[in-house]
Amino acid sequence: MAxxxxxxxxxxxxxxxxxxxxxxxxxxxxLMLFFPGMSSAKADDPVVTVGVYENAPKVFVAExxxxxxxxxxxxxxxxxxxxxxxRYVFGTWTEGLDLLAKGDIDLMPDVAYTADRDRIYxxxxxxVLSSWFQIYAPKGSGxxxxxxxxxxxxxxxxxxxxxAAFVRLTAGFGINATIxxxxxxxxxxxxxxxxxxDAAITNRFYGLVHAQKHGLEDTxxxxxxxxxxxxxxxxxxxxxLDTIDNHLLNLKSNTQSVYxxxxxxxxxxxxxYELPAWVATLGWVLGAVLLMSLAGSALLKxxxxxxxxxxxxxxxxxxxxxxxxxAQLAAAVEKAQAADRIKxxxxxxxxxxxxxxxxxxxxxxxxxxxxLAGPLNSEQxxxxxxxxxxxxxxxxxxxxxxxxxxxxxxxxxxxxxxFDLRESIEKTxxxxxxxxxxxxxxxxxxxxxxxxxxxxxxxxxxxxxxNLLNNAIKFTDKGRVDVSCRIENGQYRLSVSDTGIGxxxxxxxxIFEPFHQIDVRLGRKYEGTGLGLSISKKIVEMMGGVIxxxxxxxxxxxxxxxxPMNSGEGP
Amino acid sequence: MSxxxxxxxxxxxxxxxxxxxxxxxxxxxxxxxSGFDGIQSALHHKPRAILLDIQLPEMDGYAVMAExxxxxELDGVPIIAVTxxxxxxxxxxxxxxxxxxxxxxxxxxxxxxxxxxRYF
Numbered sequence: 237m238a239x240x241x242x243x244x245x246x247x248x249x250x251x252x253x254x255x256x257x258x259x260x261x262x263x264x265x266x267l268m269l270f271f272p273g274m275s276s277a278k279a280d281d282p283v284v285t286v287g288v289y290e291n292a293p294k295v296f297v298a299e300x301x302x303x304x305x306x307x308x309x310x311x312x313x314x315x316x317x318x319x320x321x322x323r324y325v326f327g328t329w330t331e332g333l334d335l336l337a338k339g340d341i342d343l344m345p346d347v348a349y350t351a352d353r354d355r356i357y358x359x360x361x362x363x364v365l366s367s368w369f370q371i372y373a374p375k376g377s378g379x380x381x382x383x384x385x386x387x388x389x390x391x392x393x394x395x396x397x398x399x400a401a402f403v404r405l406t407a408g409f410g411i412n413a414t415i416x417x418x419x420x421x422x423x424x425x426x427x428x429x430x431x432x433x434d435a436a437i438t439n440r441f442y443g444l445v446h447a448q449k450h451g452l453e454d455t456x457x458x459x460x461x462x463x464x465x466x467x468x469x470x471x472x473x474x475x476x477l478d479t480i481d482n483h484l485l486n487l488k489s490n491t492q493s494v495y496x497x498x499x500x501x502x503x504x505x506x507x508x509y510e511l512p513a514w515v516a517t518l519g520w521v522l523g524a525v526l527l528m529s530l531a532g533s534a535l536l537k538x539x540x541x542x543x544x545x546x547x548x549x550x551x552x553x554x555x556x557x558x559x560x561x562x563a564q565l566a567a568a569v570e571k572a573q574a575a576d577r578i579k580x581x582x583x584x585x586x587x588x589x590x591x592x593x594x595x596x597x598x599x600x601x602x603x604x605x606x607x608l609a610g611p612l613n614s615e616q617x618x619x620x621x622x623x624x625x626x627x628x629x630x631x632x633x634x635x636x637x638x639x640x641x642x643x644x645x646x647x648x649x650x651x652x653x654x655f656d657l658r659e660s661i662e663k664t665x666x667x668x669x670x671x672x673x674x675x676x677x678x679x680x681x682x683x684x685x686x687x688x689x690x691x692x693x694x695x696x697x698x699x700x701x702x703n704l705l706n707n708a709i710k711f712t713d714k715g716r717v718d719v720s721c722r723i724e725n726g727q728y729r730l731s732v733s734d735t736g737i738g739x740x741x742x743x744x745x746x747i748f749e750p751f752h753q754i755d756v757r758l759g760r761k762y763e764g765t766g767l768g769l770s771i772s773k774k775i776v777e778m779m780g781g782v783i784x785x786x787x788x789x790x791x792x793x794x795x796x797x798x799x800p801m802n803s804g805e806g807p
Numbered sequence: 808m809s810x811x812x813x814x815x816x817x818x819x820x821x822x823x824x825x826x827x828x829x830x831x832x833x834x835x836x837x838x839x840x841s842g843f844d845g846i847q848s849a850l851h852h853k854p855r856a857i858l859l860d861i862q863l864p865e866m867d868g869y870a871v872m873a874e875x876x877x878x879x880e881l882d883g884v885p886i887i888a889v890t891x892x893x894x895x896x897x898x899x900x901x902x903x904x905x906x907x908x909x910x911x912x913x914x915x916x917x918x919x920x921x922x923x924x925r926y927f
Contacts, residue, residue: 408896584892588862591891592818595913599824602916608831631913651899 284476285323285341286311287332293445293502294346294365294464297326307345307364307466309498314483339471347467358470360477362484363463365441366570369398371457372447373435374428379455382409389414391424391433398437401460410652425450444503461573488563496559515547579645583638590634597627636767640750643774650693650778652803657690657728658683661721664698668705677712684722692803696775700783703768704732704795712736715792727781728801733794739787747785748773779803811835812923813854815845815871816889817863825858825889825914832920842866846874849881856926861890861901872905885926889914 288303290296298304303324315322325332325341335341337356348367349359371390373379379388382405392399394417406413418424421438428436429450436443436452443454468477487495522540526533601624603609605617612620642648665681672679690697701719708717715735722729739747750770776783780800787793812834816822819840826836837852839845842863849857857875861868868888875881885907890897898909908926910919 408899588891591912592821595891596820596824598913599821599828599916603824603828603831606831606916608828627913649896651896 282320282473283323284311284315284320284343285325287335287341287344288324288326289329289332291329291346292442294441305345306498306502309494309501310364310484310487311343311345311466311480313487313494314480317483318479333467336467336469339469342469342472342476344467346464348462348464353467356470357467358472358474358477359465359467360481360484362481362488363465364484365464366461366566367439367441367464368458368461369401369437370440370443371435371437371455372425372428372443372452373455374431374451375453377435377453377455379435379457382406382411382457385413385435385457386411387413388434389416389432390435390437391416391418391427392437393417393421393424394419398439398460402437405459408649410650421446425452428452441503491556491560491563496563499562500555500559515544515551519544576645576647580647583641583645583647587634587638591631594627594631594634598624598631601627636771639771640767643771648774648778650696650775650803652691652693654689654691655694656688657721658687660690660694660698661701661719661730664701664705665719667702668709671706671709672717675709675713677709677714678716679709680716680718682718682720686723687721687728690728690799690801692779692799693775697779697799700772700775700797701730701732703772707768707795708732708734708736708793712792723801724798726801728799729796730799731794731796733792735792738789738791738793739785740789744785744787748783809833809835810855810927811837811852812856812858813837813839813845813848813852814858815839815842815863815868816858816860817841818860821860821912825919828916828919829923834920834923842868842871842874845871849875849884850878853880854884856885856887856923858887858889858923859906861888861892868901869904876905887923887926 286303288295288297288308291305293305295303295305295307303326312322314320325335327335332341332344333347336344344357346364347353347357347359349363353359371379371385378384385406390402390413392402392415399415399417402413403415416427416433418427421442424433424436424438425446427433429452435455438446440454440458443452447454466477466480468474484495487493490496519540522536526537526540601620604612604620605624639648661683662681665679669679705717705719712734713736717732717734719732720730748769750767773783776797776799780803782798784796784798785793786796810833812829814822814825814829814836816825816838817840822838822840826838830836837848837854839848843866845857845859848854859868859871863871866874868890872886875884875886886905887908887910888901888906889910889912890901891912892901901909908922910922915922
């Protein structure tokens with residue numbers, strides 16, 4: 237069978253890349269397809285044509301020249317049950333998609349679902365596989381999170397979706413990685429093996445099968461999950477897709493099925509079982525002993541057989557369990573990803589929906605208070621002030637609750653950049669100056685001369701400082717609030733101290749826990765969500781810093797931040 | 808003559824609020840309730856700045872920004888996104904989409920006009 241060797245293809249190339257003219261081999265194969273004399277199919281069986289290209293282990297051409305891989309095992313299983321005659325058409329990924337769009341073939345294996353493709357092709361509903369992109373690196377590289385890729389050289393398939401997704405991902409984390417575009421997966425791994433790059437990005441199936449050969453291992457950095465399907469021609473027989481769905485559901489529900497057999501065959505690493513080798517050796521040695529003693533003891537023989545059976549049984553059960561666990565894990569991953577998506581959509585929608593009416597309340601009360609719509613009398617002025625104060629308070633509560641939800645959903649991300657820390661502190665202190673003046677509190681600021689650039693999330697750091705300042709002013713009725721910042725042990729040390737009511741020792745420990753409020757009586761004097769310090773602590777920890785408190789009841793409190801000058805470098 | 812601002816905002820209350828507030832602060836306001844109308848008004852009136860909501864029916868703020876950027880005659884007209892999308896990354900996405908500035912809703916009525924002037 238003729239076959240052109242192609243570079244491994246990316247799971248999710250965009251459609252725009254598909255304009256490739258037909259190679260002569262393709263044209264020849266298609267001609268063959270329509271020549272009735274060359275057809276070996278039974279006249280009454282439907283013929284289903286399937287595109288085959290090189291993307292081991294999902295679909296590829298084996299050394300024997302026959303198509304192989306997970307998608308091929310599944311479609312052959314279905315064809316056997318349905319009495320379909322399968323006809324394979326060999327070529328590249330782009331050529332296959334092109335033929336499918338024209339209706340010249342019926343099915344293309346291993347196509348990621350995208351909205352663009354849905355307009356051109358038909359998809360069934362039950363995904364065959366889920367894939368994602370993964371970072372592979374030499375053994376012992378120490379790459380454990382996306383942040384570890386800062387300053388690294390990353391090899392990635394040229395003009396691919398993973399390149400675009402990775403660029404977005406690093407931009408989102410404020411990471412600087414050097415991206416080296418490479419024309420095919422094989423070269424990508426070879427470059428990392430030769431240390432020309434520090435890490436490689438491939439789809440997880442390719443990596444699973446090929447990484448070890450190059451002395452690379454998978455890291456825990458994964459991104460851009462996609463579901464993979466057979467895509468069908470829109471003009472072809474539509475019942476194919478329903479039939480595929482029905483079979484997939486059956487295959488997936490039975491851990492002994494061809495589906496799991498195929499997964500295990502193509503993607504399981506070569507696990508070396510010590511047990512079977514030992515069992516075999518034991519069997520041979522005992523067999524020899526038995527032979528030498530001629531007839532031997534029938535009892536001994538039975539015992540050996542029983543033991544061998546037992547061990548074989550254990551071995552079989554272990555294999556079954558591995559297959560089962562793999563399936564359970566894959567299902568759990570899919571479920572968790574779906575839940576995450578729902579949660580983040582809900583948070584984004586809630587935030588948006590609540591802000592829209594608040595915009596009106598805060599805006600119009602502001603207009604009335606400024607007298608822009610006509611003068612107010614003093615009572616109206618006072619009441620409108622209360623409306624606006626309450627609306628602003630409600631906004632602060634919404635922001636706090638959203639922050640804590642994001643933190644607990646693991647969706648709270650820092651946006652790191654370099655900025656002037658002195659300016660940032662001065663700006664924040666200016667925000668609370670009116671509140672301090674109103675209570676006649678003496679607000680002092682002392683920033684050492686060497687305090688300059690900080691590289692962290694400016695907005696979030698200002699949120700923390702503002703929270704500490706607001707607390708200090710809220711809980712201080714007379715005296716002073718002092719803010720200071722200096723460098724200590726190569727870190728910034730920023731403290732806010734007050735001469736307020738202070739905190740009793742028994743309340744000091746849980747003060748950073750969410751929803752913690754010292755005074756929980758209904759008629760309590762101090763308002764707030766009890767979330768501010770908990771959020772501040774999380775933010776500071778994400779920046780690689782710590783927050784501490786010292787306090788004496790009736791004398792005041794000191795909150796101190798120790799913050800790395802560059803959060804990107806970790807604690 | 809006062810500076811003309813174009814506000815593209817589908818929510819009637821918000822449009823009224825911003826119009827009232829900015830008119831009282833000495834601006835002349837043109838309002839548009841959809842992205843399509845907004846683009847027509849921008850080309851016709853060549854405003855001093857464009858205030859743009861991101862969540863709009865049919866044509867969203869990103870699409871509006873992309874369309875506005877195609878017209879050379881609007882080069883130098885700042886586009887200020889006024890939006891209640893306040894999740895991680897929204898700000899960066901909006902600025903990357905072509906906005907000159909970003910003001911989060913709810914707006915601060917005491918400083919809003921001043922914030923707009925800063926982008927001139």
